[in-house]
Amino acid sequence: MKIAVTGATGVLGQEAVAALIAAGHEVTGVTRRERGIPVIEGRGARAVVADVFDQKELTRTFRGHDVVVNTLAHVPIGMAAMRPLSWREDDRLHLEASVAIAKAAAEAGAGRLIQESTIFLYPDNGSEWIGEDEPLSVRNQAFKPRVKEMRAAVDFATSGRTAVILRLGQLFGRDPQTTHALKAVREGDPILLGKPENYVTLLHHRDAGQAFVSALRARSGFYNVGGEPITRSRWAKDLAAEAGAGKPAKFYTELAQAVVGTRLDVQRRSLRVSSVRFMSETGWRPLTGPSTPGWSRM
Ligand SMILES: NC(=O)c1ccc[n+]([C@@H]2O[C@H](COP(=O)([O-])OP(=O)(O)OC[C@H]3O[C@@H](n4cnc5c(N)ncnc54)[C@H](OP(=O)(O)O)[C@@H]3O)[C@@H](O)[C@H]2O)c1
Known part of the structure; x- marks a missing residue:
């Protein structure tokens, strides 16, 4: 198939491009700047420079492609995420670029849109499992961009088109x-939010890349994509083992956690997310878990 990938130079995009090429597809990677070209070509795809906010330019770029895969994001790293302004670019990407991409994909005649989304829109569900039918916890304005992005993908799935929305687990x-x-763990600094008994659903980048290939087989719908959920205390030990540190990763104090703000607050939620629907629909399986030695070098 001929597949266009937006965000192709990013963490997720590079994995998606490499996995799609390995599966025998013809891939066009989209980047906003010249310096993205060698990154995309290095993964075996054709590179195109285009503005992801410009619907007309995107329509021209997507013409002749069967599928559009949108992996765009700009997530701030570490505690920088506490500052609301640090999310401005990420918000714009989901609010405006993702909408332009969905509309352009339809105009260009693509039959399938694969849209990256996240499990962090689910409410804290303690030790209970979370399936795709669990109502989302998105009332706060901070989640508006992700909701708009989802609606744009749903709108795409009219007139016989297919939209596959992947709610990805926490990437590692x-x-x-x-x-x-890992650096924080080595230095003995706190890094984890939530409580030790809370659940976390992780997804290795390689497995995320494969999920975009598997999504080519899925019917329209929302799918959770993650490994077997584990408790945060287990994750604290796995992080320490991978970092080569003597002690488990530390949690922020309750007081520090109380002031992290809406954006990071989602990382305090206990998310025991089931990916059974995606696995049975497509045959996708996660191959790398947090206890697989060397996962940070893969
Ligand atoms: N579910 C999760 O846990 C999750 C989800 C997403 C990200 N993350 C994590 O967050 C960190 C950052 O990853 P990321 O995906 O946000 O960023 P990234 O990998 O640095 O960026 C993705 C791509 O989006 C494009 N882009 C970024 N900002 C843009 C803008 N303002 N305008 C147009 N294009 C823009 C860039 O492409 P060009 O520069 O080539 O145009 C970039 O390569 C990673 O550690 C990742 O694992 C986690």
Whole structure:
């Protein structure tokens, strides 16, 4: 198939491009700048420079493609995420670029849109499992961009088109966010939010890349994509083992956690998310877990 990927130079985008190429597809990676070209070509795809906020330019870029995969994001790293302004770019990407991408994909005649989304929109559900039918906890204005992005993908799925919305688990691997966490663990600084008994649903980047390939087989709908959920105390030990640190990763104090703000507050939620729907629909399976040695170098 001919597949266009937006955000192709990013953590998720690079994995998606590499996995789609390995699966035998013809891939066009979209970047806003010339310096993104070698990154995309290095993964075996054709690179195109385009403005992801410009619907007309996107329509021209997507013409002739069967599928559009949108992996755009700009998540601030570490405690920078406490500052609401640090989310401005991420918000704009979901609020405006994702909408332009969905509309352009339809105009260009693509039959399928695969849209990255996140499990962090679910409410805290303690030790109970969370499936796709669980109502989202998105009343706060901070979640408006993600809701608008979802609506745009749903709108795409009219007139026989297919929209697959992947609610990805918390990413881990060799990305900046996890690298920051491993450094904090080595230095004995707190890094974890929530409570030790809370659940976390993780997703290795490689498995995320494969999920975009598997999503080519899925019917329209929302799908959770993550590994077997584990408790945060287990994750604290896994982080320490990978960091080569003697002691488990530390939690922020209750007082510090009380002032993290809406954006980081989602990381305090206990999210025991089931990906059974995606697995049975597509056959996708996570291959790398947080106790797989060397996961931060893969
Ligand atoms: N579910 C999760 O847990 C989750 C989800 C997403 C990200 N993250 C984490 O967050 C960290 C950062 O990753 P990320 O995906 O946010 O960022 P990223 O990988 O640095 O960025 C993704 C791509 O989006 C494009 N982009 C970013 N800002 C843009 C803008 N203002 N205008 C146009 N294009 C823009 C860039 O492409 P060009 O510069 O080539 O145009 C960039 O390569 C990583 O550690 C990642 O693992 C976690």
